[in-house]
Amino acid sequence: MVLIVDNLSKTFGGLQAVDQVDLKVEKGDIHAVIGPNGAGKSTFFNLISGFHPPTSGKITFNGNDITKMPPNKIARLGIARTFQTTNLFEDATVLDNVIIGNRLRTKSGLWDAILRTKREIREEKESMEKAYQALDFVELTELANEPIANISQEQKKRVAFALALATDPELVLLDEPAAGVNPDETDGLSSLIQKMADSGLTVCLIEHKMSMIMSLANRIMVLNQGKRIAEGTPDEIKNNPVVIEAYLGSDEDESVEVENI
Numbered sequence: 001m002v003l004i005v006d007n008l009s010k011t012f013g014g015l016q017a018v019d020q021v022d023l024k025v026e027k028g029d030i031h032a033v034i035g036p037n038g039a040g041k042s043t044f045f046n047l048i049s050g051f052h053p054p055t056s057g058k059i060t061f062n063g064n065d066i067t068k069m070p071p072n073k074i075a076r077l078g079i080a081r082t083f084q085t086t087n088l089f090e091d092a093t094v095l096d097n098v099i100i101g102n103r104l105r106t107k108s109g110l111w112d113a114i115l116r117t118k119r120e121i122r123e124e125k126e127s128m129e130k131a132y133q134a135l136d137f138v139e140l141t142e143l144a145n146e147p148i149a150n151i152s153q154e155q156k157k158r159v160a161f162a163l164a165l166a167t168d169p170e171l172v173l174l175d176e177p178a179a180g181v182n183p184d185e186t187d188g189l190s191s192l193i194q195k196m197a198d199s200g201l202t203v204c205l206i207e208h209k210m211s212m213i214m215s216l217a218n219r220i221m222v223l224n225q226g227k228r229i230a231e232g233t234p235d236e237i238k239n240n241p242v243v244i245e246a247y248l249g250s251d252e253d254e255s256v257e258v259e260n261i
């Protein structure tokens with residue numbers, strides 16, 4: 001198992017955002033996390049990637065207990081994530097965005113940068129190489145020197161993937177990777193996610209586009225009000241009355257195909 005999440009909870013004040021959630025993710029899986037708005041999906045990713053400390057529970061990545069680790073340490077161990085909205089530097093080039101993103105996530109401290117230590121110079125070179133590899137993977141090499149302001153929404157999504165890939169991850173957490181792009185572009189992003197898994201990466205993704213999830217994911221976990229209400233293959237999830245009830249608020253018409261939830 002690449003990732004084992006055990007009885008994980010997070011409360012914000014009186015709100016139970018994630019409530020005793022278990023999850024096991026195997027190497028090479030494309031594991032989707034779905035659920036209605038406010039179900040706790042992004043919070044769940046924030047806990048795994050160290051952006052919020054869990055209230056209770058345990059997270060194990062490749063045998064390491066990462067439950068209380070800070071985000072940069074978790075990134076160095078091999079977990080990368082994208083955000084629902086990636087704040088890119090619009091005036092900087094695609095390449096510089098990937099380099100900066102990579103260094104912000106993983107690298108030397110402020111003193112190394114100020115003093116230009118050997119380590120800093122070596123890491124700078126490594127970041128550049130990783131950035132080019134990542135841009136090649138997401139098929140944006142030709143736009144490397146283009147300012148972000150000049151590229152399309154779908155290309156910006158690819159830059160967000162490249163930011164994650166440049167940290168050399170084993171597990172990538174993608175938060176709504178296809179939000180705000182049209183159906184053709186969604187297909188392109190799906191192929192890219194499949195390519196990540198084919199290259200040996202493990203992928204967890206949050207997404208509301210159900211047709212995309214059903215064809216891409218091999219496992220799906222459903223959250224509702226912080227709780228895991230189902231987990232299984234796409235077929236199991238599609239036909240699960242508890243899931244249909246959670247989405248539609250009623251199981252009167254179970255044949256309803258929910259396209260975009």
Ligand SMILES: Nc1ncnc2c1ncn2[C@@H]1O[C@H](COP(=O)(O)OP(=O)(O)OP(=O)(O)O)[C@@H](O)[C@H]1O
Nearest residue numbers: 012015016017035036037038039040041042043044
């Ligand atoms: N930092 C925070 N402080 C307080 N409450 C928060 C915080 N982050 C999330 N919440 C609350 O936790 C609950 C779960 O939110 P979360 O963003 O994880 O849901 P989600 O399933 O990702 O929703 P969506 O699909 O709309 O992005 C919500 O009620 C939200 O308001």
